[in-house]
Amino acid sequence: QQQVKQSPQSLIVQKGGISIINCAYENTAFDYFPWYQQFPGKGPALLIAIRPDVSEKKEGRFTISFNKSAKQFSLHIMDSQPGDSATYFCAASSSNAGGTSYGKLTFGQGTILTVHP
Amino acid sequence: KAGVTQTPRYLIKTRGQQVTLSCSPISGHRSVSWYQQTPGQGLQFLFEYFSETQRNKGNFPGRFSGRQFSNSRSEMNVSTLELGDSALYLCASSLVPGAEAFFGQGTRLTVV
Numbered sequence: 001q002q003q004v005k006q007s008p009q010s011l012i013v014q015k016g017g018i019s020i021i022n023c024a025y026e027n028t029a030f031d032y033f034p035w036y037q038q039f040p041g042k043g044p045a046l047l048i049a050i051r052p053d054v055s056e057k058k059e060g061r062f063t064i065s066f067n068k069s070a071k072q073f074s075l076h077i078m079d080s081q082p083g084d085s086a087t088y089f090c091a092a093s094s095s096n097a098g099g100t101s102y103g104k105l106t107f108g109q110g111t112i113l114t115v116h117p
Numbered sequence: 118k119a120g121v122t123q124t125p126r127y128l129i130k131t132r133g134q135q136v137t138l139s140c141s142p143i144s145g146h147r148s149v150s151w152y153q154q155t156p157g158q159g160l161q162f163l164f165e166y167f168s169e170t171q172r173n174k175g176n177f178p179g180r181f182s183g184r185q186f187s188n189s190r191s192e193m194n195v196s197t198l199e200l201g202d203s204a205l206y207l208c209a210s211s212l213v214p215g216a217e218a219f220f221g222q223g224t225r226l227t228v229v
């Protein structure tokens with residue numbers, strides 16, 4: 001019940017195209033859904049995050065869409081650029097359980113995005 | 118503002134040895150979490166510390182331990198190293214548990 005399933009494993013997109021990565025979760029207690037971007041040799045960098053009180057959040061070219069009833073959320077990268085080529089991870093956490101805050105993140109398996117020029 | 122600092126960046130150890138990794142969180146952040154990243158298992162939660170107390174622990178054997186100091190800096194220790202412990206160990210800091218988490222560059226541990 002703690003899993004977060006991410007798809008696809010890899011994605012190839014042409015420059016200027018839209019990249020879409022999907023995640024599904026089972027634990028209904030999850031209430032925080034961040035996306036991380038990781039370049040080789042670096043730690044994951046927080047990209048954008050959403051909480052279930054909204055269905056969409058946009059920051060620049062990056063948009064999270066959230067479907068609470070389907071227990072799914074996705075990352076859309078508009079106007080994809082070669083510099084966006086990286087591994088993307090979705091994650092989820094139950095940040096508040098029984099009045100206590102926790103920061104444990106459960107990660108998806110990652111999507112390797114390649115943007116061709 | 119300095120980010121999360123992990124030291125050392127790279128380590129090579131022999132099976133059976135022990136190792137200590139260090140993490141300095143972003144200034145003002147009081148919560149530190151540790152994760153193990155491997156190609157096969159992905160990113161897996163190890164433990165979380167806040168106010169020098171372990172608040173949460175992942176499904177790892179007792180050989181993995183950690184602690185947090187009064188200045189919020191944290192260390193993790195792995196004893197009796199096994200080949201399978203080879204991984205990138207990542208530290209993340211946040212203001213408080215459940216807030217946005219920011220990762221360091223990690224410590225690459227290789228066990229031979």
